[in-house]
Amino acid sequence: MTQLVETAKRDLWEAGEIGEQDVSRLIGRLMHRQVDAGELFFQQRRLESWTLEDGIVKDGAFSVDRGVGVRAVSGEKTGFAYADDIVLPALGKAADAARTIARTGGDGSIQAYRRRDVTPRYSDIDPLASFSDRDKVALLGRTDAFARGLDPCVKQVTARLAASFETNLVVGSDGTFAGDVRPLVRFDVSVIVERDGRRERGFAGGGGRHDFSWILSDDADEETRKYAREAVRQALVNLDAVDAPAGSMPVVLAPGWAGVLLHEAVGHGLEGDFNRKGTSAYAGRMGEKVASDLCTVVDDATMEARRGSLNLDDEGTPGQRTVLIENGVLKGYMQDKLNARLMQMAPTGNGRRESYACLPMPRMTNTLLLSGGSDPEEIIASVGDGVYAVSFGGGQVDITSGRFVFSATEAYRIENGRIASPIRGMSLVGSGPEVMTRVSMVGNDLALDQGIGTCGKEGQTVPVGVGQPTVKIDEITVGGTA
Template identity: 55%
Template sequence: MLEASGLGLETARRLTADALAGADDGELFVEYRQSEGLVFDNGRLKSASYDTAQGFGLRAVVGEAAGYAHSGEISAAALKRAADAVAAVKSGHAGSYAAAPARTNTRLYADLNPLASPSFEDKVKLLQEIDAYARARDPRVRQVSASIAGSWQVVDILRADGHRVRDIRPMVRLSISVIAASGDRMEAGSFGCGGREGFERFITPETWQAGVDEALRQALVNLEAVPAPAGTFDVVLGPGWPGILLHEAVGHGLEGDFNRKKTSAFAGLMGQRVAAPGVTIVDDGTIADRRGSITVDDEGTPSSRTTLIEDGILVGYMQDRQNARLMGMAPTGNGRRQSYAHIPMPRMTNTVMLGGDKDPAEILASVRNGIFAASFGGGQVDITSGKFVFSCTEAYRIEDGKIGAPVKGAMLIGNGPDALTRVTMIGNDMKLDPGLGTCGKQGQGVPVGVGQPSMRINAMTIGGTAV
């Protein structure tokens, strides 16, 4: 990118070194991205988009402050202007530039460009086939929406000391939504999958037909759902995607910036018990081809597997370079940004609760009167207090140890740190989500993954509509 733009590597190195002289840390982040998306809705191709973007972001870090400038023009003139803009943060400061991150030969995903294959015509045909298959599956299907999206991102990270890191990041996603109706009642079900691969694995008939079947199954289950009860119940969470609750209610609270600023419910609790025995949570950006994985983060630090909570004890935070330095800790490869136009910050990758030793059937059998939450939708979390509210997109009553009627409108209400202490049984069926998560923080979105085994949490508040 540097050579093709006319800027050149040596000129970029010289200007970056001059711009960051006297700073504590910082980098030049150069990005090129291609992205494509097709949406098929209600029997027709609703939208098709293709976008190419490129640019750079220059950051100078001084203590707790950072100066940041970005441009869609990659040139010596633009870089000089950016250097002038970030210089204000260094005024009167003569810092010692931080040591470069370690290098890695690990490659967690291929360099392939997923936009190259299949052709546009074949992608449209695939979406048509998904629509036709879903409508033929059940006469109650009223609406089908299917989309495929792909991107190819190339990043080049250059530091003032000459350290250079490059990464090529593919990404694909398939999403299917089905609305079914019975009388005047309509309910929805959905399925999504993806990862840092080409489209080949995700668009086979076996995969997309199974996806349609799952979305339709969920919609039909919801058609039979009764109003959810309100009150305090023991809750069993299913494996895989329900880990999104841990991601939101616990994961954000374990990011370094919130803990350095003491705005997290976990601030100051390092080394203390914050969860029930047996609860171990890791953030692992090193799982090959996963949506949340990164070979290196957006500061050039190699990704890692960071243990956050071990057997109920808080043992680590997710760190970028700036917050790690200020807290006297090591960076963990969690410095991420949405694009060259955004400053990096501590972000999750694949946040996973490890499995235990209980059979899932044993966990269900242990609950006399409770709720089984199989899938979640949206939610809200207060990082400072840890309080959360999450809506269930698929949930059931548990009656005398058996799955009962499906319920609609169930809301899980609680406090993240408190909920962790109420975990009493952990399943041996740990599962990763199928690859559909996107995490938002301070206006930036990045792809993430979640995972967990089945688990029992005692005495959770359920908000429902049943009288």
């Protein structure tokens, strides 16, 4: 990790001829008006994407973004400014703006820098440089041909490949001096199928914190073909789908990506900021029973090379595995430094920010519901009349009431313990706290998502992971038309 700090210093400071002494002086300037804590977050991110549509790679984009976010904290108050140029005059100006927050209080103390060792959860390889543009473009072309060959109903194929490479460095008055280097790649396929005037879409993709050897070091294209097959399969299933039912009924969630429901239903409500402010349905309930005995939920930034994994969060706190709910009992919140301090808890490595131009806040990393003891077949067989939800397009939650909603992109009726016809146009609506108490069976088949999840909060998006086994919820509102 100390090597990561050196890499970060070189990438972020050299061009502007900035040295460690300059940064120490800036922290001093930030602390001058008796601020409790001051922090500089340096970041550079390069992004690259390629898009195939209509059988040709017609779009490619590249971007590079560099800057520094400067934060001064005084009690519950935060002053923030940023500069998109990492040079001293811009840094000084941002520090002066940020410290206007502090009028009184604070001891202005600055801790000596501590550099700590953290076990890396991903390599520091630059995925943009890992293969030639020619290879990337050729792969998209092969994916298109393969997807179209799968079924004559396939009318449109869009395939995308994207990579980002981020270097950041956090220096704080609390002694933080930490750097991280983060690769992130994704590949996805979206298809449109048409039959008898009916049109449906299918989508699949994957990715993680690694380079493109995952899909490009494979002569048989097995990984990318898997996504193309999955997208076409899902679209064809939906061509046969009937209208979804309406009303309350049992719902079985498939393993893997359906864990996004958990992300919305409980995950957000366990973020420290909402609980510190008392605006979460879970505020003040630590140690209480908030879910059925079968539920154990963790947030785990330490998983190897997953999309939501972090060596260090965006405040320099090491990523960790935090138990949120254990056998139904609320055990922990996800915290950044500010909310942890105000709640007199320890930071949990969940302080994340979309970029240097945003303030960090508590965010999820990889959030999982752990396996239980039931056989997935038994779970489905236990439902007389209900629905089986395989994949969701997206969801949303109201933190205060705990209310959430999900739209299924692949779902089926369950009739007499058997999976029956596919259904379309289905939303699931419920309240997180209620639904978690209605979890009556948990499968032994924990699966993680494929690595393309993105979470939005207060306008900031960050990459996340989800996972769960097959789960039965006894009753939930299904919003269809039939």
